[in-house]
Amino acid sequence: MPLHHFKKYLPLLALAGTLLSNSSVFATTYSIAVVPQYNVVQLHSEWQPLLDRIARDTGITLELSLQSSIPKFERGLLKGEPDFAYANPYHAVMAKNAQGYLPIVRDSKALTGILLVRKDSPYKNISDLSGKEIGFPAPNAFGASLYMRALLAENKIKFEQRFLNTHGNVFRSILNGSVAAGGAVNNTYNDEKPEIRDQLRIIYQTPGSASHPVIVHPRVPEAVRAAVKAAFLALPKDPAGLALLKEVRLPQPLATNYESDYLQLEKLGIEKFTLLEKE
Structure with missing residues (x-):
């Protein structure tokens, strides 16, 4: 990432750092679930190095929570179990309606x-x-x-x-x-x-849509959300950070919000095709 692009994230990083340092009541460990498009061994090998880097950059530990199937991932998400999650676009809709999860980062490339x-x-x-x-x-x-x-x-x-x-x-x-x-x-x-x-x-x-977002539960403090978001957005500034993002298929992260990118999915009329596996 060119230096002038990285500079625009410096105020957000600084603000998040200040808020975190002034708030001893905030936890420093949060959970993150990842939709299992692949097997758990592959997901762990791809995501853990990225989460280690985010912990190094922010002081916030994101503990990886992996499920063996997408339905199991969905059950936990709709119960509000993970603090953060990497989810598919319609999961973002389901999680917003069920628990108030909000998207913070997605890749710039459309999902097809x-x-x-x-x-x-x-x-x-x-x-x-x-x-x-x-x-x-x-x-x-x-x-x-x-x-x-x-x-x-x-x-x-x-x-x-x-x-x-x-x-x-x-x-x-x-x-x-x-x-x-x-x-x-x-x-x-x-x-x-x-x-x-x-x-x-x-x-x-299919027609393209906004890609898989990183979403966050509303119980997570705003300063923590801001710090994690800023860390993702800053990673492409160096080759090592970019390589970590490519491993999880997020090579060009950008800030996102529900209204601009995912609200429109509610209008597709596909909710009748959803199936939730019973426990």
Whole structure:
């Protein structure tokens, strides 16, 4: 990040630091949950170094909380368990309505849902998938499942759905023939190994939306929110910080708010396609 770009975050960092240093009542350890688009081993290896850097820069420890499936992540989020979370766009809507969570940072690149088939399959468009089985990571994975299923229904495509827990499972189920097609998003597809990606073909895409945000529970003090937000925004200033952000698919973080980026998702009319797993 050019120096003149970094300078605009200095007042926010200074203010957050002053408020934190003057407020001994604030806790210095908070939890952060991450939506499990990947397995927990991969998520830990990607996120823990970033959280260590944020702790070094702010004095605030964000303890990583990982779940084995997206539905388990959702249950905790809707109960208000994590202080912070990295969640999909519609999770931001659900969490705002359930607990008052607010988005603070997201990546500048739009999120796009994609529907994939094997490269050598006969399927050319979504109408070819009528009556077929389609795999999705989880019911409420926004671009990969929730929005995608709503658009398929809008196009009067009838299909069997199978939920496979992670994006990686979707890719591999397409390749081994367990499902005819599968839903994912541009970020996870681009992040997949070339030997997997090169065997897949995109036949449909959703309109783009604001990407996964970092959201925060309203119980977290404003000074802590400001410090964490400023830390994310300042990280691209050096190569090491940028590398950490790239690992978690947040290479170009920018400030966000609910009204400008996520309120519009309430108007898509996709809430009837949400499914919440019972405990």
